[in-house]
Amino acid sequence: MTDLVSAQGPSTPARTGAPLLEVTDLSVTFPQRGGPDVNAVRGISYQVHKGEFLGIVGESGSGKSVSSLALMGLLPSSARVTGSIRFGGRSLLDLNDRQLSGIRGREISMIFQDPLSALTPVYTVGDQIAEALLLHDSALGKRAAQARAVELLKIVGIPAPERRAKAFPHEFSGGMRQRAMIAMSIANDPQLIIADEPTTALDVTIQAQILEVLEKAKELTGAAVVLITHDLGVVAGHADRIAVMYAGKLVENGTTTEVFAAPHMPYTIGLLRSVPNMQTAGTERLVPLEGRPPSLTALPRGCPFAARCPIAIDVCRETEPGLLVHGLTLPDDLPDDLAAEHVADHVSACHRSDEIASGLLTRADVFPRPAPLAVQHSRARAEAEPVLSVTGLVRHFPLTKGGVFSRQIGTVRAVDGVSFSIQAGQTLGLVGESGCGKSTTILEILEMTRPQAGRILIDGKDVSGLGRAELLRLRKDVQIVFQDPMAALDPRLPIGDIIGEPLTVHGVKPDARQGRVAELLDLVGLDPQMADRYPHEFSGGQRQRIGIARALATNPRLVVLDEPVSALDVSIQAGVINLLEDLKEKLNLSYLFVAHDLAIVRQIADTVAVMYLGRIVEYGPVAEVFARPRHPYTQALISAAPIPDPVIERSRKRVLLEGDLPSPTEQIDGCNFRSRCPLYTLLADADKALCETVDPALRSHGQVETACHHVERNDLAISASLAGREDELAP
């Protein structure tokens, strides 16, 4: 907890004595039938000391999960594991499955990414935690185990734990399941907790809660934690040390502060620079890290990163660099002995790390920031007629029960009176947790049918009153880019046909179509020669570019971007975001950008609308909303989003939300955010009454519209959360 408020350096526990976990030269190979072997992990070595928090970072396919499964002994039997893993003096690779079972769960426990599949659906949560306890401690009685399970659920912050222990996993939300998983993992006071992407499947607000719980669990049990993630922001605030993996190898390992402040390996530099940062987003362009990791079946000679590395030299293509100590980048006032220890701690695998470490090559030299586009349409050039205007949009789904004689038992208020408009050349960011109605809103717009209530105007035309031919013409103007680039492209069609598909609708001749497809491929930065290839031959980032090319085929005025980068690896995101920004400038497009990643919205949007339970709770210019969020929900969202900078991350003020998104079927009187509102709990009873009875409407506060009764008191929550934290600190 200390780390959250104290900005003074890392709280690295003393790395003295024998390490708790010592991985030496670990390699994992998967033999393939009739193909080359997959070298998933290639000789990695690292140590974890008691009570240490290690973050392992890498792109998908970098071998980070495989290496951790190897130490749990959970790899499929076909995998070949070599090297050594020593845990508490024992070599784990020499133990048989039975002996390992004694260690798994008791001394090393694991938290998986998907909490839904990690819990057995047919037993109650309490029983499952009790089972974990009884397995390793047969002396414990059944009743005592149950009592302890309830206690554990209480520790991880599950409300009404006695009742909840008797609930089944499907009655838990994603965040609560992950809490239950953490409870189970700390049940036997393990010495090491391995968390494999524990928050990837969760919303930001829930992610912040889970990380807090994990931190708490670590403090209670004194266990060391290995957190595997692809999100640099997640490790920045919590980890003591960071290990960066690339193509099955560790390429950099050091304390969090060191790695973030002075990375020595170009890959780490690229990763750090490509992540949009909430602090700087919107003011400068992102630095793309192009290309993709090499195939693990056919690794090139030399450094595996050489193909993507902007500073690769001849030697990089010849020999693979080892993990070595490079240069001195410590503050001068550090005592010598401490400094020596720190230096030995920071290792990186690059032939040119010395140059980077000594400052000869700065981070800007390695990955220069791309220059903004020459054609700068003025962002403020607002036309009188908005491209898209939505007023009072409503979409309710009836909830029915019974087969033959179905009756309505409730209403899902997916979208409940949403209004916004987008001017030509502008980007509106639509932000909210999953289940808040973002997707329903854009589907309603794209369906172009008469909404249940409210109006949708595209180019000033009401979509509900249009005929077939007019509708088809209007469809030309509005296109969509989907979240998952795999699902958005028909696997049976060559990409030329996919991109040309919108043109077939409008009767464009095949010859003209081909020309246009080549033009579009060129526009999104792909080789026009690739038009006859199939989607599976492209990487995720390239596929997303194909999706963008298809959306641009008909020269639309508005492109709806449904989380266009959230399914991509961090390093690829920047390239796609830059492309979208370029295209917007070049073609004067308008975007409706739906996202849950606030940093990206900050980067690309002009206006932002924050949605909660089918309503817009805050709506205004992006800079203003992010600088001075007025609605408590916006405050919570912004403070929950991790920032990939340990110094900022540790000194931030946080507003944590309690609990999960309420079910949209619930009929809530008054303000629907009340149940989770951090401000509400601090209000006087008279003020609370207002929240309980009157549903707040959007009201103007300067440039920003906010739906909260107590906007003027919004800083209360922030200061209260700080005060609360300081109370906890006081012993």
Added chain:
Amino acid sequence: MSLLEETNAAGGTPVVTPAPGPAGPDVIRSAKPLSRGRLIWRRLTQTSRFWVGAIAIAVILLWAVLGPLLYPYNATGRDPLNMGLGPTQLHWFGTNNIGQDLYAQTLVGLQKSIVIGLIAGPLGTLIAAVVGSVAGYMGGVVDRVLVWCINLLLVLPSFILLVILSPLFKGLSWVFLTIFIAGFSWMIMAQVVRSQTKSLRDRDFVKAARYMGVPMPTILGRHIIPNIASLLIIDATLGVVASILAETGLSYFGFGIRAPDVSLGTLLAEGTSAAVTRPWLFVFPAGVLILTLFAVSLIGDALRDAVDPTSGVNRD
């Protein structure tokens, strides 16, 4: 993980990794990616079952077409000197009690059965594809009506229906029998196609096409049907087997093919009474029928294993 499944489902990566970790779809890739069709073909041709079935069916087809031309007797002519004889050098499969040559009859019957099977099987699949995809894609009232029709046809006993209708068929040719068999064999597949379509309809590429304004028949033909094509091909192949069986069954009981037409079913019907005393009348047509069905089933099986990586032999 979903990305991985996606790639595998698309058949894009010939290297299928069971492990969760190293399986980034961006990473594992053969030097030259194969198209799905080529991949299936390669997996198909690697199984010995496919070759056994394919060669057997090719031989049977050739035999059924060329056999009668190379044989001196025809199916209807009688040999008054050799009535009710067992297999001889003159009459390879023997003769029946009015002196007709069984070898010639078997070949003609085989022709008829195969033709009916080859038409009725794919025809049933075609109906299933059209009805199933339209119902699944359109949803709402259309879906409800079509599903109601499917269920109705499923509960109607087709055999009894045919018995009742058989007087109407009397004057009509075997073509109507074929259509009848197809008309009663598509319902279960239509249900499968419908559910597949329902899940495909919510896939982004179908949504994208809809938002572009692509008309429904084009979406069905361009996106939906090709994505369930493998399923349909398997169904059509196995449908051939089912149709031949249905035809033989009906003909056996006298409701299908009637004299003077011959099919394997009518031959079996004539032969059963003599199965003990003059076994050749029964054994030869039955053997040919079993061989044919077995060959087609082998191909269907091999096809299913090649298309669906999670079925049968592919599971470790």
